[in-house]
Amino acid sequence: MNVQFGWGTFEDGWRKGPWTPQEDKLLIDHVNLHGEGRWNSVSKLTGLRRSGKSCRLRWVNYLRPDLKRGKITPQEENIILELHARWGNRWSTIARSLPGRTDNEIKNYWRTHFKKGKTSKNVERARARFLKQQQEQQQQQQQQQEFVLQVQVDQEQQQQVQQQVLHQYNCYDQQTNEVQHVGEQDIDEMIMAYMYPNMSSSMTSMSDGSSEDIGSSLGNFWNLDDVVQQHDQVLYFY
DNA sequence: AACGAACGCAACCGCATGCGA
DNA sequence: ATCGCATGCGGTTGCGTTCGT
Numbered sequence: 687m688n689v690q691f692g693w694g695t696f697e698d699g700w701r702k703g704p705w706t707p708q709e710d711k712l713l714i715d716h717v718n719l720h721g722e723g724r725w726n727s728v729s730k731l732t733g734l735r736r737s738g739k740s741c742r743l744r745w746v747n748y749l750r751p752d753l754k755r756g757k758i759t760p761q762e763e764n765i766i767l768e769l770h771a772r773w774g775n776r777w778s779t780i781a782r783s784l785p786g787r788t789d790n791e792i793k794n795y796w797r798t799h800f801k802k803g804k805t806s807k808n809v810e811r812a813r814a815r816f817l818k819q820q821q822e823q824q825q826q827q828q829q830q831q832e833f834v835l836q837v838q839v840d841q842e843q844q845q846q847v848q849q850q851v852l853h854q855y856n857c858y859d860q861q862t863n864e865v866q867h868v869g870e871q872d873i874d875e876m877i878m879a880y881m882y883p884n885m886s887s888s889m890t891s892m893s894d895g896s897s898e899d900i901g902s903s904l905g906n907f908w909n910l911d912d913v914v915q916q917h918d919q920v921l922y923f924y
Numbered sequence: 925a926a927c928g929a930a931c932g933c934a935a936c937c938g939c940a941t942g943c944g945a
Numbered sequence: 946a947t948c949g950c951a952t953g954c955g956g957t958t959g960c961g962t963t964c965g966t
């Protein structure tokens with residue numbers, strides 16, 4: 687049974703073809719009231735003569751409020767190319783990386799812009815870019831591991847130097863073998879004096895503004911946990 | 925201006941999958 | 946375990962619009 691009805695047709699009791707604004711409104715009101723899902727019950731509850739499948743498709747691909755309208759941007763195109771190089775025709779998977787875009791939209795875009803034989807060079811470029819990106823990620827991971835290792839080594843060196851300085855300046859209590867009360871600033875100055883014996887004492891003093899940078903940078907230098915944390919944060923943005 | 929080709933997009937179809945009875 | 950229903954997914958189709966000749 688196939689009956690002509692305006693633009694659309696009736697088939698087995700279901701209306702087919704383009705949706706009218708009235709139908710859209712019925713469906714939007716229904717979803718606002720009951721939420722998404724249970725698409726087969728939409729026709730019973732709203733009187734819409736549309737199958738559940740048709741309702742779901744109309745909502746997902748056209749009526750959803752979070753859909754992004756307008757053309758695919760060059761950035762989105764890059765993402766599509768790269769994800770297609772990775773996933774192939776898994777449109778819904780690709781669509782998850784493009785908020786506001788539907789699998790149908792991406793599929794259509796691909797078919798019209800990058801259909802095989804049409805712009806295969808673009809596809810090849812995307813593949814190459816994907817492989818390069820993978821290599822860069824591996825390099826980054828390696829660098830991060832090396833950095834963490836280096837920081838661990840630095841921390842050990844720091845402790846060694848600190849111990850040497852404390853010995854040098856007789857900061858250990860002879861009886862308890864514990865470090866006598868020494869201010870952090872004092873330790874910094876002792877370390878500076880220990881490492882740079884030729885530097886004038888005024889340079890290591892915290893009394894004037896010019897040396898504050900040295901003191902504060904020293905403080906930062908020894909705060910390696912922060913350094914690691916900052917490094918991780920920087921890497922996170924990649 | 926008219927016509928056909930190409931394009932863009934909404935919608936449909938068939939199959940796969942998930943899930944509850 | 947299996948059956949049926951609901952939903953999701955990828956491929957395909959159909960039609961309006963745009964572009965080139």
